[in-house]
Amino acid sequence: MTTATQADPNDAPVSRALGALHATFGFSAFRGVQDQVVGRVLAGQSTLAVMPTGAGKSLTYQLPAVMMQGTCVVVSPLIALMHDQLRSATANGIRAAALTSVDTDRAQTVARLRDGDLDLLYVAPERASQSHFRELLSEARINLFAIDEAHCVSEWGHDFRPDYRLLRPLLDQFPSVPRLALTATADAHTRDDILQQLGLPANGLIVAGFDRPNIRYTIQPRDNPQRQLTQLLAEQPGPGIIYAPTRAGVERLAQSLGASGRPNGRTVLPYHAGLPPDVRAANQSAFVASEDMVMVATVAFGMGIDKPDVRFVAHAGLPKSIEGYYQETGRAGRDGDPAVAVLLWGADDFARARQRLSEVEESRLAGERTRLTALGALVETPTCRRAILLRHFGENPPETCGNCDNCLNPPKSFDASVTAQKVLSAVFRTGQQYGAGYVEGVLTGQSSERSQKAGHESLSVFGIVLGEEAALLKPVIRALLVQDALRTTEHGGLMLGPAARPLLKGEGELSLIAQPPREGRRRKGASAGSTGAALNPIGDPLFDALRALRRDLAKEAGVPPYVIFHDAVLREIAARRPSGRSELADIGGVGTKKLDAYGDAFLAVVRQY
Numbered sequence: 363m364t365t366a367t368q369a370d371p372n373d374a375p376v377s378r379a380l381g382a383l384h385a386t387f388g389f390s391a392f393r394g395v396q397d398q399v400v401g402r403v404l405a406g407q408s409t410l411a412v413m414p415t416g417a418g419k420s421l422t423y424q425l426p427a428v429m430m431q432g433t434c435v436v437v438s439p440l441i442a443l444m445h446d447q448l449r450s451a452t453a454n455g456i457r458a459a460a461l462t463s464v465d466t467d468r469a470q471t472v473a474r475l476r477d478g479d480l481d482l483l484y485v486a487p488e489r490a491s492q493s494h495f496r497e498l499l500s501e502a503r504i505n506l507f508a509i510d511e512a513h514c515v516s517e518w519g520h521d522f523r524p525d526y527r528l529l530r531p532l533l534d535q536f537p538s539v540p541r542l543a544l545t546a547t548a549d550a551h552t553r554d555d556i557l558q559q560l561g562l563p564a565n566g567l568i569v570a571g572f573d574r575p576n577i578r579y580t581i582q583p584r585d586n587p588q589r590q591l592t593q594l595l596a597e598q599p600g601p602g603i604i605y606a607p608t609r610a611g612v613e614r615l616a617q618s619l620g621a622s623g624r625p626n627g628r629t630v631l632p633y634h635a636g637l638p639p640d641v642r643a644a645n646q647s648a649f650v651a652s653e654d655m656v657m658v659a660t661v662a663f664g665m666g667i668d669k670p671d672v673r674f675v676a677h678a679g680l681p682k683s684i685e686g687y688y689q690e691t692g693r694a695g696r697d698g699d700p701a702v703a704v705l706l707w708g709a710d711d712f713a714r715a716r717q718r719l720s721e722v723e724e725s726r727l728a729g730e731r732t733r734l735t736a737l738g739a740l741v742e743t744p745t746c747r748r749a750i751l752l753r754h755f756g757e758n759p760p761e762t763c764g765n766c767d768n769c770l771n772p773p774k775s776f777d778a779s780v781t782a783q784k785v786l787s788a789v790f791r792t793g794q795q796y797g798a799g800y801v802e803g804v805l806t807g808q809s810s811e812r813s814q815k816a817g818h819e820s821l822s823v824f825g826i827v828l829g830e831e832a833a834l835l836k837p838v839i840r841a842l843l844v845q846d847a848l849r850t851t852e853h854g855g856l857m858l859g860p861a862a863r864p865l866l867k868g869e870g871e872l873s874l875i876a877q878p879p880r881e882g883r884r885r886k887g888a889s890a891g892s893t894g895a896a897l898n899p900i901g902d903p904l905f906d907a908l909r910a911l912r913r914d915l916a917k918e919a920g921v922p923p924y925v926i927f928h929d930a931v932l933r934e935i936a937a938r939r940p941s942g943r944s945e946l947a948d949i950g951g952v953g954t955k956k957l958d959a960y961g962d963a964f965l966a967v968v969r970q971y
């Protein structure tokens with residue numbers, strides 16, 4: 363799904379780019395649309411690249427910046443993100459610096475810029491739009507403006523930043539310098555706006571697909587979150603994030619999982635806006651540096667960190683929207699290794715979300731309702747989850763993906779309309795005030811003092827659900843709540859919703875997804891399947907020794923281990939056992955700088971085993 367002219371791989375600049383790609387990053391080929399974007403930049407053409415997280419966006423400006431004379435100015439909205447990228451760039455031997463309020467080497471950076479001693483200069487939009495910054499740039503040689511998180515320039519985007527609107531005069535002052543705008547999420551409307559706001563040509567749009575094939579999506583009813591998440595932790599040894607909807611929920615889960623869910627002795631820490639800033643910062647940097655830590659967090663966590671080796675993202679409750687779900691799960695598996703996304707949902711999530719709708723302003727109501735319906739369709743579907751996600755973003759994916767729970771274990775759906783009618787009718791006849799447990803009791807004919815007093819035992823619905831049908835009541839009530847045929851009262855009772863009427867009149871249908879038998883479900887687990895962490899040959903003495911060396915080098919350099927080498931590089935080294943530098947250089951991810959800095963140390967470890 364690209365609209366730009368394909369760059370001819372035989373073009374001189376692109377084959378030159380391949381050489382630089384190998385020397386700097388240690389890769390022998392581009393991924394996805396990277397070559398198209400790099401080709402345009404090297405040809406001096408302005409571009410908007412929409413690439414999903416993990417597709418290697420930053421490489422598309424870092425590589426041209428290394429190849430061209432002068433400096434690339436990178437506009438980025440978050441200091442943490444800038445410093446993260448700076449660290450990785452520097453580790454690859456790229457000359458990079460940031461000009462932010464927290465950088466103490468600003469005078470030195472300015473001098474390096476003037477001397478042409480920088481490939482990359484990172485700045486925030488507020489600084490970039492100041493006039494003295496424009497003057498500074500006119501004293502230097504600028505080869506490219508890279509505008510990261512470019513959706514911030516659009517009021518249509520989900521994260522509008524007014525400072526981005528002030529960038530245009532800066533860009534216009536250097537008309538011959540190409541512009542590269544980058545974003546991971548922008549719908550068609552936002553893309554048009556970005557092109558216009560940043561003065562980019564309409565034919566400069568390159569859109570990579572939204573698919574993240576290495577992420578396995580699994581969505582389950584939340585019947586016992588403690589057990590479900592403990593099991594997830596047992597199956598997924600790598601670093602992971604668990605999102606909980608509230609601060610209190612974060613604290614509770616972090617504590618209970620920290621106490622009971624430590625099968626590998628791993629650390630479980632909380633992260634939310636209510637924690638003191640120093641605790642928050644310490645927990646975040648512990649997570650970034652860790653190879654197996656679990657962070658329990660509100661959705662505020664994850665913005666501005668670029669940890670590539672997150673092996674799972676779990677949601678302990680319903681996300682706010684499909685966009686939010688895609689963005690949050692997208693923090694898993696950025697290194698391209700397999701990763702899992704697990705969502706645990708309950709009917710009460712939908713009930714609460716509907717209650718919140720009553721507080722929404724009239725003008726936003728329709729949009730919010732559509733958002734909730736789309737989420738309902740995602741969690742309830744018996745078909746491919748990925749297909750639903752991709753269609754939501756305007757793509758036309760295949761019917762099955764082979765890497766989501768429904769594709770791997772296709773559920774059977776069956777008609778439960780009759781049971782649904784019995785439930786709705788029991789709710790209606792008992793006066794729309796009793797909770798699910800009581801309604802189930804009436805339907806299955808459980809006599810109690812309460813039902814006797816209320817006279818419910820003489821109702822025609824009393825005891826009309828018998829035998830195996832009783833097991834359907836809970837899932838039917840859950841499905842009715844999702845579809846808005848049932849709602850909860852403020853006291854927790856059930857009442858009829860607008861979708862009840864067609865079902866009661868026999869005009870609607872309620873199909874249920876058959877749950878696999880209990881035993882099978884337990885064995886299959888919350889996640890089903892192995893991730894990159896499981897691919898790591900943990901226990902292989904050579905692999906463990908390579909990891910230990912990586913930890914030592916990382917500590918010495920004050921960077922997270924993945925900045926030294928990704929897991930995939932260590933796996934390759936352990937499998938291929940390179941005997942010398944040239945063999946080591948053949949492994950993807952080993953560029954010239956890293957070969958010089960770490961090659962001998964890793965080769966020495968290989969020789970010992």
Ligand SMILES: [Zn+2]
Binds near residue numbers: 763767
């Ligand atoms: Zn699928």
